[in-house]
Amino acid sequence: MFEPVLLKNVDLPDGHLLSSYEAGGGYQALRKVLGECTPDEVVELVKQSNLRGRGGAGFPTGMKWSFVPKRTDRPKYLCCNADEGEPGTFKDRIIMERDPHQLIEALAVSGYAIGAEVAYVYVRGEYVTAIRRLEQAIAEAHEKGYLGTGVLGSDFNFAVHIHCGAGAYICGEETAMLESLEGKRAQPRLKPPFPAVAGLYASPTVINNVETLACVPHIVMRGPAWFRGIGPDKSPGPKLYCVSGQVRKPGLYELPMGIPLRELVEDHAGGPLPGRKVKAVIPGGVSAPVIPEPGLEIGMDFDSLAAAGSMLGSAGVIVIDDSTCMVKVATRIIEFFHHESCGKCTPCREGLNWAVKVLRRVEAGEGAPGDLEQLDMLCKGIFGNTFCALGDGAAMGLRAALKHFRDEFVAHIEERRCPFH
Amino acid sequence: MTMREEIEAAAARYPDRRSALMPALLIAQREHGHLPGPVLEEVADILGVERIWVYELATFYTLFHTEPIGMFHLQLCDNVSCMLCGSEDLLTHLEARLGIKKGETTPDGLFTLSTVECLGACEMAPVMQVGDDYHGNLDVVRLDALLDSLRAAAGRFARVEHASAPQPGE
Amino acid sequence: MVSVTIDEHKLEVEAGSTVLAAAERLGIEIPTFCYWKRLPPLASCRMCLVEIEGLRRLQPACATAVAEGMVVRTNTPLIEETRSSMLDMLLANHPLDCPICDKGGECELQDMVMAYGPRESGFRDAKRVFHSKDIRLSPVVIMNVNRCIQCQRCVRMCEEVVGAVALGTVEKGMDTAVTGFEGSLASCDQCGNCIEVCPVGALMSFPYRYKARPWDLNETDTICPHCGTGCQLTVGARKGEFMRVRSDWEHGVNRETLCVRGRFGLDFIESRDRIKRPMIRRDGALTPVSWEEAGDYLSRRLSAVKGKVAGGLISPRLPNEVLYQFQKLMRTVLRTNNIDCSSRWSTPVDALGPLLASFHTRAPLQEVIGRDCVLVIGGNVTEENPVTEYLLRDAARRQQTGLLMLSARPSRLDSDARAVVRVPPGGEAASLAAVAAGLVSAAGPVLPGDLFADIGRLPAATDSDQSNALAAALMEGRSVTLLVSVDVLRSPLARATLQQLSNLLQILYVLGKAPALQFLFDRANQMGAWDMGVMAGALPGPRPVVDAQTRAAFAQAWGAEIPSEPGADLDAMLQLCVNGRMGALYVVGTDPLLSYPDREFVERALKAADLLIVQDAFLTDTAGLADVVLPAAGYGEETGIFTNNEGRAQKVRKFREPVFEARGNLAIFDFVAALCGEAQQPSTQGEIFDEIARLIPAYQGLKQEELGPDGAFTTAALSPPAGEFFAAPPVASATNALLLVTGNCLFHNGYLSEHSEILNTVAEDPYVEMSMQDAARLGVSDSEHVVVRSAQGELTAKLKVNRRFPKGLVFVPENYKALRLNSLMRRGEYPCPVEVHKARATDEVGPFNGSAARADGLGQGMPPA
Ligand SMILES: Cc1cc2nc3c(=O)[nH]c(=O)nc-3n(C[C@H](O)[C@H](O)[C@H](O)COP(=O)(O)O)c2cc1C
Numbered sequence A: 001m002f003e004p005v006l007l008k009n010v011d012l013p014d015g016h017l018l019s020s021y022e023a024g025g026g027y028q029a030l031r032k033v034l035g036e037c038t039p040d041e042v043v044e045l046v047k048q049s050n051l052r053g054r055g056g057a058g059f060p061t062g063m064k065w066s067f068v069p070k071r072t073d074r075p076k077y078l079c080c081n082a083d084e085g086e087p088g089t090f091k092d093r094i095i096m097e098r099d100p101h102q103l104i105e106a107l108a109v110s111g112y113a114i115g116a117e118v119a120y121v122y123v124r125g126e127y128v129t130a131i132r133r134l135e136q137a138i139a140e141a142h143e144k145g146y147l148g149t150g151v152l153g154s155d156f157n158f159a160v161h162i163h164c165g166a167g168a169y170i171c172g173e174e175t176a177m178l179e180s181l182e183g184k185r186a187q188p189r190l191k192p193p194f195p196a197v198a199g200l201y202a203s204p205t206v207i208n209n210v211e212t213l214a215c216v217p218h219i220v221m222r223g224p225a226w227f228r229g230i231g232p233d234k235s236p237g238p239k240l241y242c243v244s245g246q247v248r249k250p251g252l253y254e255l256p257m258g259i260p261l262r263e264l265v266e267d268h269a270g271g272p273l274p275g276r277k278v279k280a281v282i283p284g285g286v287s288a289p290v291i292p293e294p295g296l297e298i299g300m301d302f303d304s305l306a307a308a309g310s311m312l313g314s315a316g317v318i319v320i321d322d323s324t325c326m327v328k329v330a331t332r333i334i335e336f337f338h339h340e341s342c343g344k345c346t347p348c349r350e351g352l353n354w355a356v357k358v359l360r361r362v363e364a365g366e367g368a369p370g371d372l373e374q375l376d377m378l379c380k381g382i383f384g385n386t387f388c389a390l391g392d393g394a395a396m397g398l399r400a401a402l403k404h405f406r407d408e409f410v411a412h413i414e415e416r417r418c419p420f421h
Numbered sequence B: 001m002t003m004r005e006e007i008e009a010a011a012a013r014y015p016d017r018r019s020a021l022m023p024a025l026l027i028a029q030r031e032h033g034h035l036p037g038p039v040l041e042e043v044a045d046i047l048g049v050e051r052i053w054v055y056e057l058a059t060f061y062t063l064f065h066t067e068p069i070g071m072f073h074l075q076l077c078d079n080v081s082c083m084l085c086g087s088e089d090l091l092t093h094l095e096a097r098l099g100i101k102k103g104e105t106t107p108d109g110l111f112t113l114s115t116v117e118c119l120g121a122c123e124m125a126p127v128m129q130v131g132d133d134y135h136g137n138l139d140v141v142r143l144d145a146l147l148d149s150l151r152a153a154a155g156r157f158a159r160v161e162h163a164s165a166p167q168p169g170e
Numbered sequence C: 001m002v003s004v005t006i007d008e009h010k011l012e013v014e015a016g017s018t019v020l021a022a023a024e025r026l027g028i029e030i031p032t033f034c035y036w037k038r039l040p041p042l043a044s045c046r047m048c049l050v051e052i053e054g055l056r057r058l059q060p061a062c063a064t065a066v067a068e069g070m071v072v073r074t075n076t077p078l079i080e081e082t083r084s085s086m087l088d089m090l091l092a093n094h095p096l097d098c099p100i101c102d103k104g105g106e107c108e109l110q111d112m113v114m115a116y117g118p119r120e121s122g123f124r125d126a127k128r129v130f131h132s133k134d135i136r137l138s139p140v141v142i143m144n145v146n147r148c149i150q151c152q153r154c155v156r157m158c159e160e161v162v163g164a165v166a167l168g169t170v171e172k173g174m175d176t177a178v179t180g181f182e183g184s185l186a187s188c189d190q191c192g193n194c195i196e197v198c199p200v201g202a203l204m205s206f207p208y209r210y211k212a213r214p215w216d217l218n219e220t221d222t223i224c225p226h227c228g229t230g231c232q233l234t235v236g237a238r239k240g241e242f243m244r245v246r247s248d249w250e251h252g253v254n255r256e257t258l259c260v261r262g263r264f265g266l267d268f269i270e271s272r273d274r275i276k277r278p279m280i281r282r283d284g285a286l287t288p289v290s291w292e293e294a295g296d297y298l299s300r301r302l303s304a305v306k307g308k309v310a311g312g313l314i315s316p317r318l319p320n321e322v323l324y325q326f327q328k329l330m331r332t333v334l335r336t337n338n339i340d341c342s343s344r345w346s347t348p349v350d351a352l353g354p355l356l357a358s359f360h361t362r363a364p365l366q367e368v369i370g371r372d373c374v375l376v377i378g379g380n381v382t383e384e385n386p387v388t389e390y391l392l393r394d395a396a397r398r399q400q401t402g403l404l405m406l407s408a409r410p411s412r413l414d415s416d417a418r419a420v421v422r423v424p425p426g427g428e429a430a431s432l433a434a435v436a437a438g439l440v441s442a443a444g445p446v447l448p449g450d451l452f453a454d455i456g457r458l459p460a461a462t463d464s465d466q467s468n469a470l471a472a473a474l475m476e477g478r479s480v481t482l483l484v485s486v487d488v489l490r491s492p493l494a495r496a497t498l499q500q501l502s503n504l505l506q507i508l509y510v511l512g513k514a515p516a517l518q519f520l521f522d523r524a525n526q527m528g529a530w531d532m533g534v535m536a537g538a539l540p541g542p543r544p545v546v547d548a549q550t551r552a553a554f555a556q557a558w559g560a561e562i563p564s565e566p567g568a569d570l571d572a573m574l575q576l577c578v579n580g581r582m583g584a585l586y587v588v589g590t591d592p593l594l595s596y597p598d599r600e601f602v603e604r605a606l607k608a609a610d611l612l613i614v615q616d617a618f619l620t621d622t623a624g625l626a627d628v629v630l631p632a633a634g635y636g637e638e639t640g641i642f643t644n645n646e647g648r649a650q651k652v653r654k655f656r657e658p659v660f661e662a663r664g665n666l667a668i669f670d671f672v673a674a675l676c677g678e679a680q681q682p683s684t685q686g687e688i689f690d691e692i693a694r695l696i697p698a699y700q701g702l703k704q705e706e707l708g709p710d711g712a713f714t715t716a717a718l719s720p721p722a723g724e725f726f727a728a729p730p731v732a733s734a735t736n737a738l739l740l741v742t743g744n745c746l747f748h749n750g751y752l753s754e755h756s757e758i759l760n761t762v763a764e765d766p767y768v769e770m771s772m773q774d775a776a777r778l779g780v781s782d783s784e785h786v787v788v789r790s791a792q793g794e795l796t797a798k799l800k801v802n803r804r805f806p807k808g809l810v811f812v813p814e815n816y817k818a819l820r821l822n823s824l825m826r827r828g829e830y831p832c833p834v835e836v837h838k839a840r841a842t843d844e845v846g847p848f849n850g851s852a853a854r855a856d857g858l859g860q861g862m863p864p865a
């Protein structure tokens, strides 16, 4: 049985209060780094841990931090990506609602490491409870000197502000998030310059996901070797898996990185609903290409999934059983991306629009010969050519559905109806 | 705090006043229910930013409403996880019970029905957000109970409003 | 320098250039939509994707910087397929209503599909449709969102270049639409630059819509007649009828941008107020007659005043040849130096001459302001010289030019400035003295003590903090450019202001800041008018009339004597009239009755002249008082040269013959000379051009055939400054009085703009602008009607409260004919002390130009057209 690290407090009755967080050893990591480590040493710990970003892309966190210029006369910023918009994902919400101090401590430690005095937590606006709990926790932390001027008597000043999103998936994309923080329409920015060099208000900025940051205090307390010892060395650590869809026990599971998808779905989440069979699983939120049942042996980590043509993404595991029409799932996914496209670049804005039109028709039994080729062509025109990764995610997802479940698409066109109805 | 004070407090959190636009719009929307032109102008005025910037934001983000909405905004998630767990049937049911299509508001102004993208609560799919609250693991029975309780709450609210309103002849 | 290989061609380019720029150098075309030369790259249309060796994905050429050894390919099958795919996606949602689209025939999407697009599309589903009727965003801007391809050029243009931030983008994804606040652009600059940069027919000019097909237009490259910036533009006319104005990136100081006056204000050409036939005063009324009759009459009247004084006033909006010929006519035929070219101020030639000779830089504005420090003095450049303002903003934002502002009127540019000195109305001279003093003390021992001691010891003005900040910024600058608005010349303190400018420039000179000076004229050919010697005290050059050598040279060239005494300027000429000494006053193309700052006096004077000759294209108020009215060619009906603020000589081309019985100005001068029994030689435009090029050093060597679309620069060797320093003007004692300052607004800069129906439609009603504090003190609020009263008279207009206005300043725009602003002013007194109070219901309001013509339903919301 894997002992939870990130989720250890979430089931405590008052887990969101400072008192229970402190009782469980909270804020020791902050004390430790302020007392014993230089910022560079903290960055080094994170580097050695091989921690990779939990927001989706799996970028090595320590490396990202080390891109922040040491010498600069501009302030540095830490931004926490708590926009959690990837369908199938709810891990950050649970941390923020039930263990907000874990995130606040993580922010303070990380802010100290990169030399930031201000952190903005970009929380999606729907997460009202999470926002309230975080605000309350920030107030408590301030009162106890974990935040504010001279944190815990040191000369480190640190403030955390919440920035509420207002309903736009694209805000999860880090540069769009910066635009949004600056009070603009959330459209991704050109890179370079990368945020670590010129991000928020053109200042050096580190952006990390909630879960990524939450790992940091534990790395500080237990050491990078402990972290690297969990799961594959190149992609290690405890990991939160969000399981949902047509499965007996949907929920949030903390397990080692790299655990086989089948074990997660069948053992931990209880397998398919009675009388049904698993047909396919989306392993990392709807941006991740679907994996048909025979492929469930795959290990749930960045590299294994990438090698199999899918991705770990946000680890939003969506289980689809044999009663479900894949054309419908694919259509819904592309509708989502189409709805959430920020509209900046041509292939994403226009391409997804055409994909939705064709898919809806095919799903409704009004498809025509040539439609699937048209969809293949669209995937080609979109993938790799969009401004940010939103379009890529959409094209990859559609391409996988077309590839693995082409017979279902063909059946819709040939039978002029949905075979599942 | 007045709306202006609240917005000023939000602005103090950022080095640049334009950054406070999103919090300001949320504050203004809480105050006014939705964001018509004059409210957008007022926000622009308080923050000293261009009016068009405010308008851009109010239309870009789905949580901002430039048109009035009902007292209860029923936001049913219809993304993949919820869809797999039956949200489509719930929508059909809601449309039938309320007599409106999604995107519409009931004539009494009580309910606005929308479908929304993933609410980030798929562990309790299907999910619907009403106001600040999430309601999960919904089925038709629970949904009906929820609608009834909202109606009852609206009735209480209306009575309170009514009681505090000056009576004719007073 | 780095070396790159593009399509097998090797090239050395500057580090930091984009792949797109490098390819352009090699003549390799890469298609683009969102890229625009003047704007930072957006990289959103994805048309310019190219292959870069070693990179997995295609990269946008417009935003990718070259790197050493980079190998780029722009013509592989993958790239061709990708381009075609982008176009396919765009086109499939595009309405394809090309036959009725204004852009048909000059549409970038059409051209691009022709060159790179798929021959047929596989998309069969319905197109996206936003609306079925075009949306009227403003009186001049109309939008078809269905056609928009989201390149965002317009929005970026509006914010980054024009600085208006009126256009924006609403909704997201496929619903994204470009529009104004609440769907209206009613309160934008109406410059139409958004229309110009739109690659398709999404943003359109309302006045031009459905009027012509581009291939039916006769296009003429010419120069804007409105202000001294001198923007290049192209007039499209069909069978001599004015249709539209276009501009292009390649040419002119303006590099495609125009302001509302340039883009929409040329329809005055078709104004109904044209004078159709000559007129003479008969039984007290002006009566149309033939040219012969007018000639007979005029020659009789002229001989009647022989022996009395004559005087001439001409508009600085006429071409050099006309101006030159006019002063020559006055000097050699009517034998007088009583000549002027401004109907609003008197030019102190003694103070101006040396300044021009030592510091006036005849060089591209782009270059002059690309230096590291620019001080803008007086006026409101945003409203007076909009395109100059765009360039200044660009310099400040993109080239880190330090902008410094010193003026009574605030302007939009202040927000991009490094230092702003807000001077009290009429306080420019005093503030300049304070800045000079600050500079001397900042420079300290660097300056030779005795010379500057006096300046350093000047009494500090009240705004010393601001002045010191500005002085410090000047001290930091490596090179300094001064841009001076003409409104400093409007005041009786003009001489003092010019003297203080001279002090400041000389200090900068000694400090090694290589100071440059240019004026920001609000009249298209003011610089030319000075160069042509249309001044009482100066011959062409301008060189002093009193200089015997100069006089002799011109006398010889012209074969006639030139009066040796400096003549009377307009002010003095009007005094001569009033004193009963003026025989013939000859007014060409200008309307002093409307613009001279004392209506009562100018009216009395004009009536007192024995003979008033008015030569004009339009029936002006002044023409209404004339004895003889001669119909002249209008703009676009005669060719000639304008010299703009930069000293750039540019050709104004005619696109039709003078209408009705109007004649070219030069022909009319011939006509008048002949009546006096003389013949002016030479007399055609080309010959006069050559004479100017021969006799005026700055114009030497110019050849008319060589004036391409960018014109050519006049040149002058700057003489070292005189080394004379002037005492500071007395600092005006602080008063609580309100002081009225007048000037141009965006939509009207006088005379011509009032004849433009479109400008009248877009212009706001005349207004009175003042600070929030003053408004509060007087108990008046925004949009309310107020009465402005001076010792001379009063007017009523809407109040516009301006948060950025300083206390004590009242501004009313000139050039609203119906307002009769000059009836408030008293000769020699400016700024003008006024009182302001709330209008009572009985106070007369309007009738204002424009308000009646305003299109219904505009302003709020977005009414369908
Ligand atoms: C379209 C899109 C949406 C994204 N949404 C999220 C999100 O909701 N939460 C998140 O943490 N990262 C999201 N990301 C990833 C972020 O861009 C970024 O990689 C991440 O916040 C970096 O943090 P990490 O290194 O800790 O993972 C998204 C990326 C894209 C392209």
Ligand code: SF4
Binding pocket: C224, C225, C226, C227, C228, C229, C230, C231, C254, C258, C259, C260, C261, C262, C263, C385, C386, C387, C388
């Ligand atoms: S800035 Fe001046 S020259 Fe240029 S378009 Fe406007 S009025 Fe004409």
Ligand code: FES
Binding pocket: C031, C032, C033, C034, C035, C042, C043, C044, C045, C046, C047, C048, C049, C060, C061, C062, C063
């Ligand atoms: S021109 Fe490069 S992406 Fe549009």
